[in-house]
Amino acid sequence: MSEVIELEQLTKTYESGFFASQDVHALKTLDLSVHHGEIFGYLGPNGSGKTTTIKMLLGLIFPTSGTIKILGREDIDSPDIKQRIGYLPEGAYYPDFLRGDEILRFYGQLYQMGGKALERRIDEVVELVGMGHARRRLMKGYSKGMRQRIGLAQALMSDPDILILDEPTTGLDPLARKEIRDILAGLRDAGKTLLISSHELAEVELISDRVGILYQGVLQTMGTLDELLKDRSTTFEIENLASDKLKALSDAGIDAEDHTDDRVLLKIPASMPVYDAIALCKAHDAQIVSMAPKRETLEELFVRIVGSAEAGTQPETPEPAAAG
Amino acid sequence: MSAPDSLRGIWPIAVYTWREGIRKKTLIGFLILSLLVIFGSMFMTAFMAGIDYSPSGEINIDVESKLVKDVCVSAIAIFGVLIAIFTSASVVPQELENRVIYTVLSKPVRRYQYLLGKFLGVQMIVIANLLLMSVLFFIALWIKEQIIPTLLLWSTLLTYFQFLIVSSFTFAISCAATSSVLPTIAGLFIYITGNLTNYLNDVFKRSSGSDNPFESAVAEVAFYLYAILPNLRNFDLKDQILYLAPNDPPAGILIPNLILYGVLYALSGYLLAFWLFRRKEL
Structure with a gap:
């Protein structure tokens, strides 16, 4: 599997304080790789180093140490590498006095496109992002979702191999999110490589092939969703039960996850056979209403990983996958 | 024939800067103020015509004309340079603030090309404003005297080079x-x-050769500042406009030399801008 983006021992340290006397470590020896044709979810809380990484990939800021390779090359600032990268920043601004297709014409010209080829490409990308009907409207008449689509369209102008998207669905309504998600999945299916930085974990979980979770400049974990979301369990919904019986179940390894007025949700650990759990419930007069298999969500994994990192403990997940 | 790779991207950035810049409320405000002053000068002289300035009870036509020229040339210089400074100072920081710079520099655009495009866009705004103010001044003068003095045309040209120098260093600092x-x-x-x-x-002439160490130091500082700073008075033809005949050639100056002087200072300003921006963390 070929690597499209490779980061090796990437470190970024900012000088802070009145006499630049303090060092702020935004990234610490980051090893990360993004494979060809995948959607990579780059996650982390605010200030974890995601934007710093993206800015270094785009040559907007410079590493303190370490190497960046894009498409196997270290000269990431060269025009022919940038020609193959599309970028959508978070909360991008587009002037109100321009029309949708004028914005695309401007960005297309920066890719050294012109004439009929440029107009043809504008036609293609506005159709791709579903903006054909509104391309001649002024930006001030655009909704947030429409602006985001135009932003995505400008990132696609050069038909890039790599797309770097910062919060592509944040602030959009559910319908617009679904449409953007479908577009991104379609791009992946067309062979593009996508690096998505987002706080919308449910969205990322739906479309990502692999994810990496960053916290305080350190990659805490990286892998496919199947590798990372291993914590599978079963939940039993039971009729309300006396507290002594719940305690007895807890002692046997079945914890109550949630209570409502007349129901209790029990979490059956993956290590316990379901038939044993049923037998235990029966032994304690617990009336089972429903049973459901459950897999840990990306959000739960994220909270667990970041929580462990904050507490300085080792999270119970597979070891971070090695770069590459 | 297509532009070489090193120049592509510059023109779209310049046009974008121009289109955005001409919509700025501050600039429009300065422009309206300058136009009010230029046309106001005509009304001012009309008002003064009723004041008893001479034994005959009429204001001297020469004084009236000088007043219009004085007010208009000053207004163009002041409002023009304010427009040049405000535009040059804001184009790059504004794009940092609204993040347009990230999308532009993530494209195959080198930093020097981006800066050239922005600088060119600023100059288009400065030139357009200067031309608009000058044309209205010429119209005001035409209404008054039915002439368009060639000295004024030279003055407009040299005023631009004065703006160019101020604009280039302001732009450099904004980077x-x-x-x-x-x-x-x-x-x-x-x-x-x-x-x-x-x-x-x-100051240098008066303080140099003094035994007082403080005065010697002042002389040295004054000398270096005099040597480094551009002398913008060189571009000022106001006195000649007021006191020479309208179609006299500019006296005591060599226009090509002054243009070269302006271009070299502007180039230094741009190179300083590039040096400051080359490795700037965005």
Whole structure:
């Protein structure tokens, strides 16, 4: 599997304080790789180093140490590498006095496109992002979702191999999110490589092939969703039960996850056979209403990983996958 | 014939800068004020015509004309340089603030190309404003005197090169700044000191050769400042406009030399901008 983006021992340290006397470590020896044709979810809380990484990939800021390779090359600032990268920043601004297709014409010209080829490409990308009907409207008449689509369209102008998207669905309504998600999945299916930085974990979980979770400049974990979301369990919904019986179940390894007025949700650990759990419930007069298999969500994994990192403990997940 | 790779991207950025810049309320405000002053000068002289200035009870036509020229040339210089400073000081910090710079520099655009495009866009705004103000001044003068003095045309040209110098250094400082406040102040400082460099020369002449170490130090500082700072008074033809015949050639100056002087200072300003921006963390 070929690597499209490779980061090796990437470190970024900012000088802070009145006499630049303090060092702020935004990234610490980051090893990360993004494979060809995948959607990579780059996650982390605010200030974890995601934007710093993206800015270094785009040559907007410079590493303190370490190497960046894009498409196997270290000269990431060269025009022919940038020609193959599309970028959508978070909360991008587009002037109100321009029309949708004028914005695309401007960005297309920066890719050294012109004439009929440029107009043809504008036609293609506005159709791709579903903006054909509104391309001649002024930006001030655009909704947030429409602006985001135009932003995505400008990132696609050069038909890039790599797309770097910062919060592509944040602030959009559910319908617009679904449409953007479908577009991104379609791009992946067309062979593009996508690096998505987002706080919308449910969205990322739906479309990502692999994810990496960053916290305080350190990659805490990286892998496919199947590798990372291993914590599978079963939940039993039971009729309300006396507290002594719940305690007895807890002692046997079945914890109550949630209570409502007349129901209790029990979490059956993956290590316990379901038939044993049923037998235990029966032994304690617990009336089972429903049973459901459950897999840990990306959000739960994220909270667990970041929580462990904050507490300085080792999270119970597979070891971070090695770069590459 | 297509543009070479090193120049592509510059023109779209310049046009974008121009289109955005001409919509700025501050600039429109300055322009309206300058136009009010230019046309106001005509009404002012009309009002003064009723004042008893001479034994015959009429204002001297020459004084009236000088007043219009004086007010208009000053208005163009002041409002023009304010427009140049505010535009130059804000184009780069504004794009940092609204993140347009990230999308532009993530494209195959080199930093020097981006800066050239922005600088060119600024100059288009400055030139357009100067031309608009000058044309209205010429119209005002035509209504008054039915002439368009060639001296005024030369003055307009040289005024632009004065703006170019101030604009280039303001732009350079804005490339190191995160907001437009500091470069605006710096631009005003450059304009004011650039008009006072003759005084620095006087200070140097008076203080040099003194036994007093403080005065010697002052002389040295004055000398270096005089040598480094552009002398913007060189571009000022106001006295000649007021006192020479309208179609006299500019006296005591060599226009090509002054243009070269302006271009070299502007080039230094641009190179400083590039040096400051080359490795700037965005």
